Every structure is written in structure tokens, then in C-alpha cells.
Amino acid sequence: MPRHVDHDERREEIVLGVIAVMAEQGFAAVSLRSVAQAAGVSMGRVQHYFSSKVELIQNACKLFIQRATAQHVESGNLPRQERLEALLTMGIPGSADERIGTAVWYEFVTAGTKDDTIADLVAAAWRDRHDNIVALLDIDDDRRSLTAAEMAKLLAATSDGLAIAAMLGRISGEDARSLVAKQINALEAETA
Amino acid sequence: MPRHVDHDERREEIVLGVIAVMAEQGFAAVSLRSVAQAAGVSMGRVQHYFSSKVELIQNACKLFIQRATAQHVESGNLPRQERLEALLTMGIPGSADERIGTAVWYEFVTAGTKDDTIADLVAAAWRDRHDNIVALLDIDDDRRSLTAAEMAKLLAATSDGLAIAAMLGRISGEDARSLVAKQINALEAETA
Numbered sequence: 001m002p003r004h005v006d007h008d009e010r011r012e013e014i015v016l017g018v019i020a021v022m023a024e025q026g027f028a029a030v031s032l033r034s035v036a037q038a039a040g041v042s043m044g045r046v047q048h049y050f051s052s053k054v055e056l057i058q059n060a061c062k063l064f065i066q067r068a069t070a071q072h073v074e075s076g077n078l079p080r081q082e083r084l085e086a087l088l089t090m091g092i093p094g095s096a097d098e099r100i101g102t103a104v105w106y107e108f109v110t111a112g113t114k115d116d117t118i119a120d121l122v123a124a125a126w127r128d129r130h131d132n133i134v135a136l137l138d139i140d141d142d143r144r145s146l147t148a149a150e151m152a153k154l155l156a157a158t159s160d161g162l163a164i165a166a167m168l169g170r171i172s173g174e175d176a177r178s179l180v181a182k183q184i185n186a187l188e189a190e191t192a
Numbered sequence: 193m194p195r196h197v198d199h200d201e202r203r204e205e206i207v208l209g210v211i212a213v214m215a216e217q218g219f220a221a222v223s224l225r226s227v228a229q230a231a232g233v234s235m236g237r238v239q240h241y242f243s244s245k246v247e248l249i250q251n252a253c254k255l256f257i258q259r260a261t262a263q264h265v266e267s268g269n270l271p272r273q274e275r276l277e278a279l280l281t282m283g284i285p286g287s288a289d290e291r292i293g294t295a296v297w298y299e300f301v302t303a304g305t306k307d308d309t310i311a312d313l314v315a316a317a318w319r320d321r322h323d324n325i326v327a328l329l330d331i332d333d334d335r336r337s338l339t340a341a342e343m344a345k346l347l348a349a350t351s352d353g354l355a356i357a358a359m360l361g362r363i364s365g366e367d368a369r370s371l372v373a374k375q376i377n378a379l380e381a382e383t384a
Binding site for chain 1: 301304305315318337338342345346348349350351352353354356357360362363367368371374375377378379381
């Protein structure tokens, strides 16, 4: 029986290697050699699927965003406010492992300032998050000083600021999550 | 008449060179040579005042924070809410020049993850900002769902998130500043 090769799986294995290198050694350490080593495959196989370091990083960014999107989709059964909280606390690290995830995300954000493909991926992810927040807000624009779009921008910015603070150990993940919930309450309760 | 040498001035001239290199070429480009060139002085003079790259960057971080603190002190005559707004929008870039300032600040923040002196400087700056925000808030804890400390943490996080969004061109500086003002109003207006 001929050996069946799942190319998508092999690609993903390599792309996870890129994320592992970024997490453990930072963005600058991503190379054919380091990625092959992290993924446990040969350098030849990495080259077979990806032609450059930039392509490796672009695909890592894509996978990272796909997983975050999947996480949001999976939360579909939760009540509205819990789902909004889940979305806004997704980037806030609660453990050392998650801290690394947040750091990797900001490496993509930084890489976006130098690579248009990554910038587009990051921008699309942010737009999706914005639209998802707006859809999950329970507000009546008429009687308020903030529109849903403004509130979504504030909540997203607060979530980003808290994620960075937690990543840097300035605040615990628990406190950051609790502040997100309080801000949602405060903003939704406020009337003009 | 003997030539008077102002050592503080000479040191500051070099330290401004460090910030210029960080702004123009990024953190990794800071070297004896690049700093001497940016400051318009000899490499010998840089070495006379600073013994290492790390020391150069630590001093650049210190100067950066001193200037931000001075800016807050200068706003002392403004009405309370304007002063709070000024403090919370200080890091939000409104121009390309200011975008570079924000980027330099985040280079210090990142450097702090690898250098304890820089981490301490950044942490002290953040503590000062927190205390200044609390002092400028006009709230009565008794009738509210958020304490002054919680509100200060939320406002600081939002300010950071908006500064990064503006730095990356996701939002205009003007919109970011207006959102800060709206958040202050919404949070101060909210009652439990």
C-alpha cells in the first residue's frame, strides 16, 4: 500500500515549529535550521513546503489567527456577556505559557510594520474582533454617550493594554480578567 | 579663561543621540559608533561618559521618563479633567514624529524584559502614572462599582492599547484622544 502523505498536516507541523521558535527564542531566531529542529523534521522538508523565512512567519501568523478565531467560534454556546468576556480576555495571559502566546502575537504585530502580508493578516484579525465585539454588545445607542463602535474600540484597546500589562507581569491575569468584566458592566450600565 | 565643560549637558547630548538612533533605526542599531554619529561627537567622548551599550540605553530610558514627568508637572495649571486627559493621551501619537516616540517607549518596555535596571525604571514610571491618575480622578468610591484604583488601571490600559493602535495606524491620534475623553466621562458618570 502506498504511503499516504498528508501535506496539510506536514505544513502545519512545520508552522507550529515556527511558533515554537518564536515563543522560545524570539522572532530573530526563526531560520530554516531552528524551525526544522523545533518541528523535528529535516531542513529539506521545510524547504520543500516553504521557500523563505518570510513565508514561514506569514503562515505562522495565519495559523495563530485561525486558532483564535476557532476559539471564538467554539464559545458560541455561552451567554452573550460571557462570550464577550471570553473574546476580550483571550489575549490576556493567565499562565507563563499564555504569556508566551501574547508575546508571540506582539511579534507578529511588530513584524507587520515591515511586511505587508503580515500587516494585512493582523489588520483583518483586528477588524474581525471589532465586529465580533460590536455584535456582542447589548446597548441602545439612542440613550448613550458612546456608540457601539466607540465602546468596541475602547474595550479592544483596554483588552490590549491589559494583555501587555499581564504579559509584563505588571498585573495578574486574574485581576486583568476581572477588570475587563467590570469595564463591560460599567460601560453597558452608563447612560448619557 | 579656562574652558568650562558642562558634563551634564555633554551626557544629555549623547543620550539624545541614543534616542535618535532608536527612533530612526531601532533598538538593535544602538552602538558606540551609531550613537556618536547621531550625537555629532567622537566615539572617544561617548566612551568617556558611558561604559557600555546597556548603560547608554538605561540612561536614554531615564531621560525619556524624565521628560514625560516634566510634561505632566507642566500641566499643573490645567483643570482636573483636562489634566487627566493630557496624562492619558501623552503616549498617543498624533503625528509621525510622535509615533516614533511611542515606538521608542515600547522598545524600552521590551528591553525591560531583559534588563532589570530598565525594568525598574519602566515599572516606576507606570506606578507614578497610576498614582497620578488616581489623584486626578473625581469619584466617590461609596456609590460606585469600580474603585479609583480599578478605574485608574482600566484608564491606563486603554491609554496603552490606544497608543499602540495609533502607533500602528489602526486609529487616528484624534479619534484615540476623543475616545479617552469619552471613557473618562463614561466611567466617572457610571454609578453602581
